Amino acid sequence: MGGDVGTVSARAGGIDTFLIGTSPAMRGLKDLIALVGPSDAPVMVRGETGTGKELVAEALHVASGRSGALVAVNCAAIPADLLESELFGHEKGAFTGAERRRIGYVEQAAGGTLFLDEIGDMPLALQSKLLRVLEARQVQRLGGSETLSVDFRLVTATHQSLEARVREGKFREDLFHRINTFPLTVPRLAERAQDIGAILEHMMDQRLRRDPRARLPQFDQAALRFLECQPWTGNVRELRSVFDRACVLFAGRTVGAAQVEHNLLTFAVPSDRYAQGAEDAGEMAGTGASAGLDPLPHLQGVDLSGDAKINLRTYLRDIEVEMIERALLAQDGCVSQTARVLGLQRTTLIEKMKKLCIRKPGA
Numbered sequence: 073m074g075g076d077v078g079t080v081s082a083r084a085g086g087i088d089t090f091l092i093g094t095s096p097a098m099r100g101l102k103d104l105i106a107l108v109g110p111s112d113a114p115v116m117v118r119g120e121t122g123t124g125k126e127l128v129a130e131a132l133h134v135a136s137g138r139s140g141a142l143v144a145v146n147c148a149a150i151p152a153d154l155l156e157s158e159l160f161g162h163e164k165g166a167f168t169g170a171e172r173r174r175i176g177y178v179e180q181a182a183g184g185t186l187f188l189d190e191i192g193d194m195p196l197a198l199q200s201k202l203l204r205v206l207e208a209r210q211v212q213r214l215g216g217s218e219t220l221s222v223d224f225r226l227v228t229a230t231h232q233s234l235e236a237r238v239r240e241g242k243f244r245e246d247l248f249h250r251i252n253t254f255p256l257t258v259p260r261l262a263e264r265a266q267d268i269g270a271i272l273e274h275m276m277d278q279r280l281r282r283d284p285r286a287r288l289p290q291f292d293q294a295a296l297r298f299l300e301c302q303p304w305t306g307n308v309r310e311l312r313s314v315f316d317r318a319c320v321l322f323a324g325r326t327v328g329a330a331q332v333e334h335n336l337l338t339f340a341v342p343s344d345r346y347a348q349g350a351e352d353a354g355e356m357a358g359t360g361a362s363a364g365l366d367p368l369p370h371l372q373g374v375d376l377s378g379d380a381k382i383n384l385r386t387y388l389r390d391i392e393v394e395m396i397e398r399a400l401l402a403q404d405g406c407v408s409q410t411a412r413v414l415g416l417q418r419t420t421l422i423e424k425m426k427k428l429c430i431r432k433p434g435a
Contacts, residue, residue, distance in 0.1 A: 090131040091124070092274045093267030097259035101128070108254045109135020114206075116191075116251055117229040119258030122309030125229040128258055129187040132227055140184025140224070143177050148190035156198050157214055160205070166215025178211050181224040191251070192232040192243060203247045226251060261307040265300040271308065272296075275315045282404075287324035289315075291332075298329040302337065316413045320399045339415030341395065393428050396421070405432040 087102050087109075108115060109132050117125045126144065133142040150158055157166075161176030178186060188194070194202070205211050206226065210219050228251050237243035261268070269291075276288050291299070304310055314336045318327055321335055321342060335342050396414065403409040411421040424430070 087131045087135060090127040090134070092271050093264055094270070095259075095264035095266045097264040098267060101256065101258065102131075104256055105131050105135055108132070108256075110137060111254075112225055114226045114228070114251045114253045116234075116253075116255045117227065117258060118255060119229075119231065120260055120307055121231050122307035123258040123260060124308050125231075125258055126187070126189060128256060129185070129189075129227045129229065133185040133187075133225075136185060136225055138184050138225060140182060141180065142185045142187060143181040144187040144189060145177050146189045148193040152195045152198075155195070156201065159198070159202070160211050160213055162214035163216040166213070170215065173213070176211070176213065178205060178222055178224065179220065182222050183224070185225045185227055188226070188228045190230060191228040192230040192234055192237050196242065196244065199244045199247050203244065203250060206247075206250055261304040261311060262302070265302075265304075268299050268311065269296050271311060272315060275312065279319065286319075289318040289322040289325060289327045291318075291327045292329075294329040295327050295332045298332050313412050316403065316409065317415075320395070320402050320413055341391075389428070392424070393430060396424065396428070396430055400430070401433050405434065407432070 087105055091098060091102055091105075105128065115132055117128045119125050119128075129144065130142060145159065147155065157170075157174065157176070159176050159178055161174050161179055162170050164170060164173050205222070209222055211222050212219050234243050234248050234252070238245045238248055272291060279286050279288060299311075299314075306313070314332070317336050317339060318331075322331065327336070331342065334340055396410070399410045399413050400407075403413060407421060407425075408418050411418040414421065416424075
Protein backbone atom coordinates (compact mmCIF):
# COMPACT_ATOMS: atom_id res chain seq x y z
CA MET A 73 0.00 0.00 0.00
CA GLY A 74 1.66 3.14 -1.14
CA GLY A 75 1.60 6.49 0.62
CA ASP A 76 0.51 7.30 4.13
CA VAL A 77 -3.11 6.35 3.57
CA GLY A 78 -4.48 3.84 1.09
CA THR A 79 -7.91 2.40 0.29
CA VAL A 80 -7.59 -1.13 -1.02
CA SER A 81 -10.42 -3.27 -2.42
CA ALA A 82 -10.43 -6.98 -1.66
CA ARG A 83 -8.66 -8.94 -4.36
CA ALA A 84 -9.07 -12.52 -5.42
CA GLY A 85 -6.34 -15.04 -4.86
CA GLY A 86 -6.54 -15.64 -1.12
CA ILE A 87 -3.90 -15.29 1.57
CA ASP A 88 -1.08 -16.57 -0.67
CA THR A 89 -1.55 -13.52 -2.89
CA PHE A 90 -0.15 -11.35 -0.12
CA LEU A 91 2.10 -13.61 1.95
CA ILE A 92 4.83 -15.39 0.01
CA GLY A 93 6.56 -18.45 1.42
CA THR A 94 6.01 -21.97 2.74
CA SER A 95 8.42 -21.99 5.70
CA PRO A 96 7.04 -23.30 9.01
CA ALA A 97 6.90 -19.73 10.34
CA MET A 98 4.84 -18.52 7.38
CA ARG A 99 2.58 -21.57 7.37
CA GLY A 100 1.83 -20.93 11.03
CA LEU A 101 1.02 -17.28 10.36
CA LYS A 102 -1.25 -18.16 7.42
CA ASP A 103 -3.09 -20.74 9.53
CA LEU A 104 -3.78 -18.13 12.22
CA ILE A 105 -5.00 -15.62 9.60
CA ALA A 106 -7.35 -18.24 8.16
CA LEU A 107 -8.63 -18.93 11.69
CA VAL A 108 -9.30 -15.36 12.81
CA GLY A 109 -10.00 -13.82 9.40
CA PRO A 110 -13.74 -14.60 9.17
CA SER A 111 -14.42 -13.25 12.68
CA ASP A 112 -14.94 -9.64 13.74
CA ALA A 113 -12.30 -9.86 16.49
CA PRO A 114 -9.79 -6.97 16.56
CA VAL A 115 -6.35 -8.12 15.47
CA MET A 116 -3.03 -6.56 16.45
CA VAL A 117 -0.18 -7.28 14.03
CA ARG A 118 3.27 -7.09 15.58
CA GLY A 119 6.61 -7.28 13.87
CA GLU A 120 9.82 -5.48 13.06
CA THR A 121 9.98 -2.74 10.45
CA GLY A 122 10.04 -4.18 6.95
CA THR A 123 8.44 -7.55 7.77
CA GLY A 124 5.23 -6.82 5.83
CA LYS A 125 2.65 -6.05 8.50
CA GLU A 126 0.50 -4.17 5.98
CA LEU A 127 0.36 -7.31 3.81
CA VAL A 128 -0.96 -9.26 6.79
CA ALA A 129 -3.70 -6.63 7.13
CA GLU A 130 -4.60 -7.14 3.47
CA ALA A 131 -4.70 -10.90 3.94
CA LEU A 132 -6.95 -10.51 7.00
CA HIS A 133 -9.29 -8.30 5.01
CA VAL A 134 -9.56 -10.82 2.19
CA ALA A 135 -10.11 -13.65 4.68
CA SER A 136 -12.88 -11.66 6.38
CA GLY A 137 -15.13 -11.79 3.33
CA ARG A 138 -16.24 -8.23 4.02
CA SER A 139 -17.53 -6.41 0.94
CA GLY A 140 -16.29 -2.97 1.97
CA ALA A 141 -12.85 -1.50 1.47
CA LEU A 142 -9.67 -1.92 3.46
CA VAL A 143 -8.81 1.60 4.60
CA ALA A 144 -5.20 1.93 5.76
CA VAL A 145 -3.99 4.81 7.91
CA ASN A 146 -0.40 5.36 9.05
CA CYS A 147 -0.82 7.05 12.44
CA ALA A 148 2.86 8.07 12.53
CA ALA A 149 2.74 9.84 9.17
CA ILE A 150 -0.16 12.22 9.84
CA PRO A 151 0.44 15.28 12.07
CA ALA A 152 -1.15 14.86 15.50
CA ASP A 153 -3.34 17.95 15.08
CA LEU A 154 -4.82 16.55 11.85
CA LEU A 155 -5.22 12.90 12.78
CA GLU A 156 -8.56 13.31 14.59
CA SER A 157 -10.15 15.05 11.60
CA GLU A 158 -8.67 12.46 9.23
CA LEU A 159 -10.06 9.57 11.29
CA PHE A 160 -13.48 10.88 12.25
CA GLY A 161 -14.14 13.47 9.55
CA HIS A 162 -15.49 16.99 9.99
CA GLU A 163 -18.37 19.21 8.99
CA LYS A 164 -18.01 22.39 6.98
CA GLY A 165 -16.86 25.23 9.24
CA ALA A 166 -15.74 22.90 12.04
CA PHE A 167 -12.43 24.75 12.18
CA THR A 168 -10.48 27.32 10.21
CA GLY A 169 -9.91 25.95 6.73
CA ALA A 170 -12.74 23.40 6.87
CA GLU A 171 -14.45 24.67 3.74
CA ARG A 172 -16.42 21.50 3.08
CA ARG A 173 -17.57 18.34 4.82
CA ARG A 174 -15.03 15.52 4.95
CA ILE A 175 -15.85 11.87 5.47
CA GLY A 176 -13.32 10.34 7.86
CA TYR A 177 -11.50 7.05 7.46
CA VAL A 178 -13.67 5.36 10.08
CA GLU A 179 -16.77 6.03 7.97
CA GLN A 180 -14.95 5.04 4.79
CA ALA A 181 -14.19 1.66 6.36
CA ALA A 182 -17.88 0.89 7.00
CA GLY A 183 -18.58 -2.65 5.85
CA GLY A 184 -14.85 -3.27 5.51
CA THR A 185 -11.64 -3.11 7.52
CA LEU A 186 -9.90 -0.17 9.21
CA PHE A 187 -6.14 -0.71 9.41
CA LEU A 188 -4.36 1.60 11.86
CA ASP A 189 -0.64 1.21 11.25
CA GLU A 190 1.83 2.40 13.93
CA ILE A 191 -0.99 2.64 16.47
CA GLY A 192 1.61 3.21 19.20
CA ASP A 193 2.22 6.71 17.86
CA MET A 194 -1.39 7.83 18.28
CA PRO A 195 -1.69 10.79 20.71
CA LEU A 196 -3.17 9.95 24.13
CA ALA A 197 -6.07 12.39 23.73
CA LEU A 198 -7.12 10.68 20.52
CA GLN A 199 -6.77 7.21 22.03
CA SER A 200 -9.69 7.85 24.38
CA LYS A 201 -11.88 8.99 21.47
CA LEU A 202 -10.97 5.92 19.44
CA LEU A 203 -11.86 3.72 22.41
CA ARG A 204 -15.33 5.32 22.59
CA VAL A 205 -15.87 4.68 18.88
CA LEU A 206 -14.85 1.04 19.28
CA GLU A 207 -17.10 0.52 22.30
CA ALA A 208 -20.18 2.27 20.90
CA ARG A 209 -19.64 1.49 17.21
CA GLN A 210 -20.62 5.08 16.57
CA VAL A 211 -18.75 8.13 15.32
CA GLN A 212 -19.43 11.85 15.30
CA ARG A 213 -17.71 14.15 12.84
CA LEU A 214 -15.89 17.18 14.22
CA GLY A 215 -18.26 20.12 14.38
CA GLY A 216 -21.28 17.88 13.86
CA SER A 217 -24.14 16.76 16.07
CA GLU A 218 -25.22 13.65 14.18
CA THR A 219 -24.13 10.30 15.58
CA LEU A 220 -23.43 7.74 12.88
CA SER A 221 -23.38 3.97 13.35
CA VAL A 222 -20.33 2.30 11.84
CA ASP A 223 -19.57 -1.38 11.29
CA PHE A 224 -15.92 -2.11 10.57
CA ARG A 225 -13.29 -4.67 11.43
CA LEU A 226 -10.27 -3.16 13.24
CA VAL A 227 -6.72 -4.29 12.49
CA THR A 228 -3.81 -2.47 14.13
CA ALA A 229 -0.06 -2.80 13.70
CA THR A 230 3.02 -1.73 15.62
CA HIS A 231 6.75 -2.41 15.76
CA GLN A 232 6.85 -1.09 19.34
CA SER A 233 6.14 -2.81 22.64
CA LEU A 234 2.74 -1.42 23.56
CA GLU A 235 3.07 -3.03 26.99
CA ALA A 236 6.10 -0.79 27.57
CA ARG A 237 4.19 2.22 26.23
CA VAL A 238 1.41 1.45 28.71
CA ARG A 239 3.90 1.31 31.60
CA GLU A 240 5.37 4.63 30.45
CA GLY A 241 1.91 6.21 30.45
CA LYS A 242 2.04 6.81 26.69
CA PHE A 243 -0.66 4.33 25.71
CA ARG A 244 -4.00 3.68 27.39
CA GLU A 245 -4.23 0.29 29.03
CA ASP A 246 -7.96 -0.02 28.36
CA LEU A 247 -7.45 0.65 24.65
CA PHE A 248 -4.58 -1.82 24.57
CA HIS A 249 -6.79 -4.61 25.91
CA ARG A 250 -9.57 -3.62 23.50
CA ILE A 251 -7.41 -3.91 20.37
CA ASN A 252 -5.19 -6.82 21.47
CA THR A 253 -7.91 -9.48 21.27
CA PHE A 254 -6.01 -11.59 18.74
CA PRO A 255 -2.30 -10.77 18.43
CA LEU A 256 -0.33 -11.92 15.40
CA THR A 257 3.45 -11.72 15.07
CA VAL A 258 5.04 -11.46 11.62
CA PRO A 259 8.31 -13.42 11.60
CA ARG A 260 11.60 -11.73 10.77
CA LEU A 261 13.03 -12.61 7.37
CA ALA A 262 15.96 -14.34 9.08
CA GLU A 263 13.44 -16.64 10.79
CA ARG A 264 12.06 -17.74 7.43
CA ALA A 265 15.18 -17.55 5.28
CA GLN A 266 14.08 -20.54 3.20
CA ASP A 267 11.38 -18.29 1.70
CA ILE A 268 13.94 -15.91 0.14
CA GLY A 269 13.99 -17.73 -3.21
CA ALA A 270 10.20 -17.58 -3.50
CA ILE A 271 10.17 -13.91 -2.49
CA LEU A 272 12.74 -13.06 -5.16
CA GLU A 273 10.68 -14.93 -7.77
CA HIS A 274 7.65 -12.91 -6.69
CA MET A 275 9.62 -9.67 -7.07
CA MET A 276 10.69 -10.75 -10.55
CA ASP A 277 7.08 -11.49 -11.51
CA GLN A 278 6.07 -8.04 -10.27
CA ARG A 279 8.83 -6.42 -12.34
CA LEU A 280 7.84 -8.36 -15.48
CA ARG A 281 4.19 -7.41 -15.10
CA ARG A 282 5.28 -3.79 -14.99
CA ASP A 283 7.77 -4.16 -17.84
CA PRO A 284 7.50 -7.39 -19.89
CA ARG A 285 10.78 -6.55 -21.67
CA ALA A 286 12.80 -6.18 -18.47
CA ARG A 287 16.12 -8.05 -18.37
CA LEU A 288 16.25 -9.54 -14.90
CA PRO A 289 19.12 -10.96 -12.85
CA GLN A 290 19.14 -14.67 -12.05
CA PHE A 291 20.36 -15.76 -8.61
CA ASP A 292 22.19 -19.10 -8.66
CA GLN A 293 21.99 -21.62 -5.82
CA ALA A 294 25.19 -20.38 -4.19
CA ALA A 295 23.79 -16.85 -4.15
CA LEU A 296 20.54 -18.03 -2.60
CA ARG A 297 22.39 -19.99 0.09
CA PHE A 298 24.49 -16.92 0.86
CA LEU A 299 21.37 -14.74 1.09
CA GLU A 300 19.75 -17.24 3.44
CA CYS A 301 22.65 -16.84 5.89
CA GLN A 302 22.34 -13.07 6.26
CA PRO A 303 20.89 -11.37 9.38
CA TRP A 304 18.43 -9.19 7.37
CA THR A 305 17.97 -6.49 9.98
CA GLY A 306 15.84 -4.60 7.46
CA ASN A 307 13.80 -7.73 6.69
CA VAL A 308 11.93 -7.97 3.36
CA ARG A 309 12.41 -4.26 2.71
CA GLU A 310 16.18 -4.82 2.79
CA LEU A 311 15.84 -7.80 0.44
CA ARG A 312 13.85 -5.59 -1.94
CA SER A 313 16.74 -3.13 -1.98
CA VAL A 314 19.19 -5.93 -2.82
CA PHE A 315 16.92 -7.09 -5.64
CA ASP A 316 16.59 -3.57 -7.04
CA ARG A 317 20.37 -3.17 -7.02
CA ALA A 318 20.75 -6.48 -8.84
CA CYS A 319 18.31 -5.29 -11.51
CA VAL A 320 20.61 -2.34 -12.19
CA LEU A 321 24.01 -4.01 -11.89
CA PHE A 322 23.29 -7.51 -13.23
CA ALA A 323 20.41 -7.12 -15.69
CA GLY A 324 20.14 -10.30 -17.75
CA ARG A 325 23.08 -11.90 -15.93
CA THR A 326 23.61 -14.64 -13.37
CA VAL A 327 24.35 -13.51 -9.83
CA GLY A 328 26.61 -15.66 -7.66
CA ALA A 329 27.53 -15.54 -3.98
CA ALA A 330 30.53 -13.30 -4.64
CA GLN A 331 28.39 -10.72 -6.41
CA VAL A 332 25.89 -10.76 -3.55
CA GLU A 333 28.62 -10.25 -0.96
CA HIS A 334 30.73 -7.63 -2.73
CA ASN A 335 28.23 -5.75 -4.93
CA LEU A 336 24.73 -6.10 -3.50
CA LEU A 337 24.84 -6.33 0.30
CA THR A 338 27.41 -3.53 0.34
CA PHE A 339 26.87 -1.46 -2.77
CA ALA A 340 29.79 -1.52 -5.20
CA VAL A 341 29.76 -1.45 -8.99
CA PRO A 342 31.51 -4.63 -10.24
CA SER A 343 34.66 -3.98 -12.27
CA ASP A 344 33.59 -6.37 -15.03
CA ARG A 345 30.46 -4.25 -15.44
CA TYR A 346 32.59 -2.01 -17.66
CA ALA A 347 34.81 -4.66 -19.24
CA GLN A 348 32.33 -6.70 -21.23
CA GLY A 349 32.89 -7.82 -24.79
CA ALA A 350 31.49 -6.02 -27.80
CA GLU A 351 28.60 -8.47 -28.12
CA ASP A 352 27.49 -7.97 -24.54
CA ALA A 353 27.92 -4.22 -24.85
CA GLY A 354 25.76 -4.32 -27.95
CA GLU A 355 23.04 -6.14 -26.02
CA MET A 356 23.22 -3.48 -23.33
CA ALA A 357 22.91 -0.81 -25.97
CA GLY A 358 19.80 -2.52 -27.27
CA THR A 359 18.30 -2.53 -23.80
CA GLY A 360 19.11 1.12 -23.24
CA ALA A 361 18.00 2.18 -26.71
CA SER A 362 14.34 1.92 -25.81
CA ALA A 363 14.98 4.53 -23.15
CA GLY A 364 17.23 6.65 -25.34
CA LEU A 365 20.42 5.63 -23.50
CA ASP A 366 23.84 4.84 -24.95
CA PRO A 367 25.73 1.76 -23.71
CA LEU A 368 28.00 2.00 -20.71
CA PRO A 369 31.63 2.87 -21.56
CA HIS A 370 33.86 -0.22 -21.42
CA LEU A 371 37.56 -0.84 -21.11
CA GLN A 372 38.16 -2.86 -24.25
CA GLY A 373 40.46 -1.01 -26.60
CA VAL A 374 41.73 1.37 -23.93
CA ASP A 375 45.55 1.51 -24.08
CA LEU A 376 47.01 1.99 -20.62
CA SER A 377 50.53 0.78 -21.42
CA GLY A 378 51.69 3.31 -24.02
CA ASP A 379 51.90 7.07 -24.23
CA ALA A 380 48.16 7.57 -24.66
CA LYS A 381 46.64 9.70 -21.94
CA ILE A 382 43.30 8.78 -20.47
CA ASN A 383 41.10 11.46 -18.92
CA LEU A 384 40.12 9.39 -15.89
CA ARG A 385 37.90 12.12 -14.45
CA THR A 386 35.82 12.31 -17.63
CA TYR A 387 35.70 8.53 -17.94
CA LEU A 388 34.45 8.08 -14.37
CA ARG A 389 31.95 10.90 -14.83
CA ASP A 390 30.48 9.10 -17.85
CA ILE A 391 30.19 5.91 -15.82
CA GLU A 392 28.48 7.75 -12.96
CA VAL A 393 26.01 9.45 -15.30
CA GLU A 394 25.13 6.17 -16.99
CA MET A 395 24.64 4.28 -13.72
CA ILE A 396 22.39 6.99 -12.29
CA GLU A 397 20.35 7.19 -15.50
CA ARG A 398 19.91 3.42 -15.60
CA ALA A 399 18.94 3.28 -11.94
CA LEU A 400 16.40 6.08 -12.43
CA LEU A 401 14.94 4.20 -15.37
CA ALA A 402 14.72 0.94 -13.41
CA GLN A 403 12.96 2.75 -10.54
CA ASP A 404 10.48 4.58 -12.79
CA GLY A 405 12.08 7.93 -12.01
CA CYS A 406 11.58 7.69 -8.23
CA VAL A 407 14.53 9.56 -6.72
CA SER A 408 14.14 8.07 -3.22
CA GLN A 409 14.16 4.48 -4.48
CA THR A 410 17.03 5.23 -6.88
CA ALA A 411 19.09 6.66 -4.02
CA ARG A 412 18.44 3.54 -1.95
CA VAL A 413 19.50 1.25 -4.80
CA LEU A 414 22.70 3.23 -5.37
CA GLY A 415 23.53 3.40 -1.67
CA LEU A 416 23.24 7.20 -1.54
CA GLN A 417 21.36 9.70 0.56
CA ARG A 418 18.44 11.21 -1.36
CA THR A 419 19.90 14.71 -1.02
CA THR A 420 23.28 13.48 -2.28
CA LEU A 421 21.66 11.98 -5.37
CA ILE A 422 19.73 15.18 -6.06
CA GLU A 423 22.97 17.19 -5.88
CA LYS A 424 24.69 14.74 -8.24
CA MET A 425 21.79 14.98 -10.70
CA LYS A 426 22.05 18.76 -10.68
CA LYS A 427 25.83 18.73 -11.04
CA LEU A 428 25.78 16.16 -13.85
CA CYS A 429 22.69 17.63 -15.57
CA ILE A 430 20.74 14.39 -15.21
CA ARG A 431 16.99 14.50 -15.63
CA LYS A 432 14.41 11.95 -14.58
CA PRO A 433 13.05 9.75 -17.41
CA GLY A 434 10.39 11.62 -19.37
CA ALA A 435 11.28 14.98 -17.81
